[in-house]
Ligand SMILES: Nc1ncnc2c1ncn2[C@@H]1O[C@H](COP(=O)(O)OP(=O)(O)OC[C@H]2O[C@@H]([n+]3cccc(C(=O)O)c3)[C@H](O)[C@@H]2O)[C@@H](O)[C@H]1O
């Protein structure tokens with residue numbers, strides 16, 4: 001599976017992005033830059049497609065400060081135009097506004113992103129999902145302003161599982177990595193000379209301290225990807241993947257409308 005012609009994939013994806021943006025009558029691309037591998041690869045593909053019209057936005061939201069450093073290093077290494085907009089205050093303001101009408105939330109713990117495990121799981125996830133949705137709002141602001149498309153970073157593994165926030169990081173115009181599983185994104189990242197630190201970083205949505213994809217999903221990308229690409233998995237793993245995928249299928253569809 002890993003043995004693919006990444007040089008050709010890179011070239012084809014750059015041409016694909018250029019065509020999608022041109023066909024939309026737009027002139028460039030805006031991408032959220034997290035310091036993770038998916039947004040690093042996506043932003044570099046966009047920069048190669050539209051060197052003068054690619055904008056990366058770094059949007060910390062009570063995030064690990066190291067991620068911002070990695071994102072800036074990446075943008076500077078490849079000459080990607082970027083802005084940093086910290087969403088932490090806005091996010092906290094949002095929570096205060098909710099809290100004033102909902103005494104069940106323990107703001108003290110949640111706002112400081114400290115002991116999130118102490119909050120109800122449901123509240124934790126509902127609040128965490130606001131972060132990608134705030135980012136999406138800002139990305140569309142810059143897309144509207146500049147006549148750009150919002151280029152998403154979702155890969156085939158995440159799309160299969162529905163492992164993204166609906167209308168958050170799933171709220172995008174195009175998804176160039178959508179046909180590559182995570183292990184293939186790593187192959188492409190190596191081909192494109194993305195920083196080794198970014199390539200070897202544990203994949204994480206960064207929605208709370210210590211979150212990482214493997215622990216939350218309960219499967220490794222090796223297990224997920226070999227199943228997606230080759231159908232190779234033990235029965236338990238296959239059933240688990242299909243169960244998660246089925247429960248999130250709605251994220252890949254348009255809202256249901258009555259047919260009468
Ligand atoms: N059958 C159905 N038909 C239509 N809509 C349905 C539905 N079932 C739920 N829904 C709606 O969907 C909502 C649940 O979906 P959603 O809001 O997305 O929330 P949910 O899937 O519960 O959470 C998002 C997951 O994605 C992960 N994530 C987020 C962001 C980035 C990354 C990353 O990889 O970096 C990962 C995050 O850690 C979490 O595990 C429900 O509240 C409901 O509104």
Ligand SMILES: Nc1ncnc2c1ncn2[C@@H]1O[C@H](COP(=O)(O)OP(=O)(O)OP(=O)(O)O)[C@@H](O)[C@H]1O
Nearest residue numbers: 032033034036037038039058059060153203204205
């Ligand atoms: N702090 C952030 N600033 C800007 N964009 C962000 C930030 N955090 C997440 N995003 C956006 O949300 C996307 C989804 O996050 P995700 O974690 O799946 O990708 P990644 O961080 O690029 O790679 P990895 O999955 O390996 O962590 C990112 O690719 C990026 O576009």
Ligand SMILES: [Mg+2]
Nearest residue numbers: 034036204205
């Ligand atoms: Mg990440």
